[in-house]
Amino acid sequence: MPVTHLDSLEKIVSLSKSRGFIFQSSEIYGGLSAVYDYGPLGIELKRNVQNAWWKAMTQVHDNIVGVDAAIFMHPRVWEASGHVEGFNDPMIDDKQSKKRYRADMLIEQHILKLRENGDADKADELQNLLDTSGTRKGLCEDLYEIIMNEEIRAPESGAFDWTEVRQFNLMFKTHYGAVTKDEDDVIYLRPETAQGIFVNYKNVMDTARVQIPFGIAQIGKAFRNEVVARQFVFRMREFEQMEMQYFVEPGTDGEEYDKWLEKRMEWHKDLGVRGEHLRAEPHPEDKLAHYARAAADIQYKYPIGWQEVEGIHNRTDYDLSRHHEYSGKKMEYYDQKEQKRYTPYVVETSVGLDRTMLMILCDAYREEEVDGDTRTVLKMHPKLAPTKVGIFPLIKKPELKELASKIEKELKEEFTVLYDESGSIGKRYRRQDEAGTPFCVTVDFDGLEDNTVTIRYRDDMKQDRVPVSRLSEVIRDGIKSWKVI
Ligand code: GAP
Numbered sequence: 276m277p278v279t280h281l282d283s284l285e286k287i288v289s290l291s292k293s294r295g296f297i298f299q300s301s302e303i304y305g306g307l308s309a310v311y312d313y314g315p316l317g318i319e320l321k322r323n324v325q326n327a328w329w330k331a332m333t334q335v336h337d338n339i340v341g342v343d344a345a346i347f348m349h350p351r352v353w354e355a356s357g358h359v360e361g362f363n364d365p366m367i368d369d370k371q372s373k374k375r376y377r378a379d380m381l382i383e384q385h386i387l388k389l390r391e392n393g394d395a396d397k398a399d400e401l402q403n404l405l406d407t408s409g410t411r412k413g414l415c416e417d418l419y420e421i422i423m424n425e426e427i428r429a430p431e432s433g434a435f436d437w438t439e440v441r442q443f444n445l446m447f448k449t450h451y452g453a454v455t456k457d458e459d460d461v462i463y464l465r466p467e468t469a470q471g472i473f474v475n476y477k478n479v480m481d482t483a484r485v486q487i488p489f490g491i492a493q494i495g496k497a498f499r500n501e502v503v504a505r506q507f508v509f510r511m512r513e514f515e516q517m518e519m520q521y522f523v524e525p526g527t528d529g530e531e532y533d534k535w536l537e538k539r540m541e542w543h544k545d546l547g548v549r550g551e552h553l554r555a556e557p558h559p560e561d562k563l564a565h566y567a568r569a570a571a572d573i574q575y576k577y578p579i580g581w582q583e584v585e586g587i588h589n590r591t592d593y594d595l596s597r598h599h600e601y602s603g604k605k606m607e608y609y610d611q612k613e614q615k616r617y618t619p620y621v622v623e624t625s626v627g628l629d630r631t632m633l634m635i636l637c638d639a640y641r642e643e644e645v646d647g648d649t650r651t652v653l654k655m656h657p658k659l660a661p662t663k664v665g666i667f668p669l670i671k672k673p674e675l676k677e678l679a680s681k682i683e684k685e686l687k688e689e690f691t692v693l694y695d696e697s698g699s700i701g702k703r704y705r706r707q708d709e710a711g712t713p714f715c716v717t718v719d720f721d722g723l724e725d726n727t728v729t730i731r732y733r734d735d736m737k738q739d740r741v742p743v744s745r746l747s748e749v750i751r752d753g754i755k756s757w758k759v760i
Contacts, residue, residue: 279642284578287636288507290651294709296320296636296661297508309504309512316710317632319661319691324546324631325494327658328517331542332492332624339490339519340483344471346496352470353446353463355601356594357565362466363442365418366502369429370436376429377502378418378440379405385427401425415440445499447512464498469623471495472520473594476606487608487619488531490521494628506579508629515628522608522619525592528568531622532589536571539585539624543573546631547656547759548638552576556583566593573626575634584634585626592618635659639711645736653711654734657754663690664750665707665715671696679718682728682743686716689747708733713757714750734760 281287291297295314299306313321333339353359365378382405389398401421408417419440421427428435451462465471472491479491494517504510523531536555543553558570568591572583595606595618607616639655657663666683668675676696683694693712695703700717707715717729722743730749731738741749 277644281578281637281640284507284637287578287633287640290640290653290709291317291507291636297632309501309510311508311511311629316661320635320655320659320711321628321632323659323661324628324635325517327546328542328626328628329492329494331545332490332517332519336490338485338488339492339521340479340485341492342472342475342479343493343495344468344475346465346498347451347462348465348470348474350462351601352474352598353466355597356470356473357597358446358463358466359444361565362445364445364502365415365440366443367419367422367440368438369432369434370438371434372429372432374429374431375502378415378422379408380503381427381430382418382421382425384430385425415442443500443502445501447498447500465496466499467497467625468493468495468516468518469520469625470594472518473598473621476520476522476595477604480608487610488521488523488527490519492517492519508633509577509579509582511629516625517628517631518623518625520590521622521624523622524610525617525620528589528591528620528622532569532587535622535624536573536587539587539626540573543575543584543631543634546635546659547757548575548634549759552638554581556581564588566590575630575637577633577637582630584630585624588623588625590621590623592620594621595619650705650708652708652733654759655711656759657713657757660711660713661691662693662707662710662712663714663754664692665703665712666692666694667700667703667715667717668696669700669717669719674723675718675720678722678743679716682716682718682746686747686750690750704731704736714753716746 294316296317298312298314300310300312301307333341366375367378367381368375382401386398386401386405389401404421408414408421411417422437426435446466447464448461449464450460452460472493475491479485495515496513497516498513501510501512504512521531521535540553540555544550552575554574556572556574563570567588569589571587573585573587574581575584599606606618608619609616635655636653639653641652641654643650643652664686666679668679679694683692686692704715713733715731717731719729722728726743727740728743728746729738730741732753
């Protein structure tokens, strides 16, 4: 059977909307760019991913506990973390169209074009200049010079009429309280969930009776005023992170970092994502964030290219030491056995929930030629599928409906199910294929005699006859033994 895998992000955008996975925010008002809402199928998928992460990070580990910190935090947190000073992107404005671009990305696109046109030497030379930008005059000045020298034009207007390059802080600011609106009231929407963990490190240590090494996990919203944000849920201004900070004794951090990188890669494969579409990319030493001793991206091969879905970072004692310095509260750990005190090092695993959802949708997408027709199907792991079982009476007859409703009621106790009696059976199967539903159960007249039904499998479209009494077991086995095809 000829199969086409995903070749453009547009297909996922369109399927997400038509099937109710993901909608543009405030669409009836023209939409809000880089903000998205999850629809009925999207929220089920999202919850399944969250639960899979929570189980893998907390439930199966004796020494990892969870928190749910607030989005608003004391403004000093973001001074201590370095975000007020350094969480910036270099941006440049096209004076004609008034559109804003990330200066480094403009140069990257220009380099890509040079390569496509066969000018590899020039592309290498510019890549080198880009990689070393910030080392000559300053980051903004170096990027501006490259754009000017190369006469890089604005992608949309084609104009060569730029402002200077300026640093743009990515944090959203608002005012706290209703009385005044001066700088003292400024508060930020958190740009990462991690700081909510660091500031609760002592509370957790004092109450959860944990001993190093231990971890704190959290799932929650983060906000970044991204300059470039036009790749669907890949780069959003409001998104969700699933982060875990693992507190370790200094000196063991290298080993723990390697262990977590490996574990996290396995987690992505356990979601049913094909191994050949995943890779770990360590950050070169000269590109590490100010807080990191080592870092790697887990990247997925999206239709827009290899891109980060998760970051693993060895953050050393940077955050705890900074919070000690800014709050005056000690962040040390006392090792009773060894009778020594130290500030723990932190290995962080940080995965974007929305990027994970996008990865799952992209990896699951297939178009197959079936009887001269194209079947679009999402072959995602059944444990993640928003609906596990579609239940259909073959035709709209009260006696078939009665048995189908009885089965629906029973299966509902264990699985997410959907009852559907409208349209031909073929159309109903196709609707569920597009929604990624792994099993469909059809009730026909033979079944009224012998209490059996047809179960149809999404991936290979095979059908089996099974007794109603064995349905749950067959579905359970199907979920457990699933392999990507
Ligand atoms: N606490 C570390 C941290 O926040 P990061 O690499 O900036 O590290 C971690 O972000 C993950 O959050 C990324 O790997 C990505 O999956 C997700 N993420 C970051 N910015 C995002 C955005 N604008 N839209 C969607 N997901 C984003």
